[in-house]
Amino acid sequence: MKSEATRIYEALGDSGKVTVLTGAGISAESGISTFRDSGGLWEQYEIEDVATPEAYAVNPSLVQGFYNTRRAHLGTVQPNDGHRALARLEELLGDRFTLVTQNVDDLHDRAGSRRLLHMHGELYKARCAGCGVVVEWRDDISLDDRCESCSASMRPHIVWFGETPFYMEKEIPDACSDCAVFFSIGTSGMVYPANTLALKVKAAGGFCVEVNLEKTTDSGIFDLQLEGKAGETLPLLVTELENLTRS
Numbered sequence: 001m002k003s004e005a006t007r008i009y010e011a012l013g014d015s016g017k018v019t020v021l022t023g024a025g026i027s028a029e030s031g032i033s034t035f036r037d038s039g040g041l042w043e044q045y046e047i048e049d050v051a052t053p054e055a056y057a058v059n060p061s062l063v064q065g066f067y068n069t070r071r072a073h074l075g076t077v078q079p080n081d082g083h084r085a086l087a088r089l090e091e092l093l094g095d096r097f098t099l100v101t102q103n104v105d106d107l108h109d110r111a112g113s114r115r116l117l118h119m120h121g122e123l124y125k126a127r128c129a130g131c132g133v134v135v136e137w138r139d140d141i142s143l144d145d146r147c148e149s150c151s152a153s154m155r156p157h158i159v160w161f162g163e164t165p166f167y168m169e170k171e172i173p174d175a176c177s178d179c180a181v182f183f184s185i186g187t188s189g190m191v192y193p194a195n196t197l198a199l200k201v202k203a204a205g206g207f208c209v210e211v212n213l214e215k216t217t218d219s220g221i222f223d224l225q226l227e228g229k230a231g232e233t234l235p236l237l238v239t240e241l242e243n244l245t246r247s
């Protein structure tokens, strides 16, 4: 039987492109908790109280405080071998590589990924609620912080539930219909956006790979399902792809 890396390598060919979608699972391996974890940073919050435009309208200081805590926590964690493996894959493929992440942390950035689309925004950025200008932001955002251009208030540069993710008009759909191989990593392949992006890849004839702690129920979308931690699976896979490319 052909190795998993060989199947991916053959699907990729000499000039095929790779599009990767990552989700909370890869960052959880670095110690970033999610709404689904129990006992984590988020346990005291309900999604609808802190991650919706309605919540921000009703209680902006609670929402700002929630993201301020997460922003401060981000400075205490490090990228893991999964993040680093994806940066190596980008080095191998150059412009044939696109990374789409649902994560708002900067762990892919710090690991060295550059062809990177943050579809749900970034913790280390703030956005003006008035004119929409986006600026780098490392510290807490307070209700007194004002936009330098228009003096409106500043909000986290985060896509909340009910808001439209970034890059969905062109960049992400193009990267999916244009790629030979699609990876869904650390996110359930059964739910949005992984399922709709994978379907787009399939419709264009691409090869879909899922890397997740546990196989999501076989929906028939994925040609290959790899079970395990991203930090263990990806380094081995990328090393094999590097060796195949050089041989």
Ligand SMILES: [Zn+2]
Binding pocket: 128, 129, 130, 131, 132, 133, 147, 148, 149, 150, 151, 152
């Ligand atoms: Zn402004």
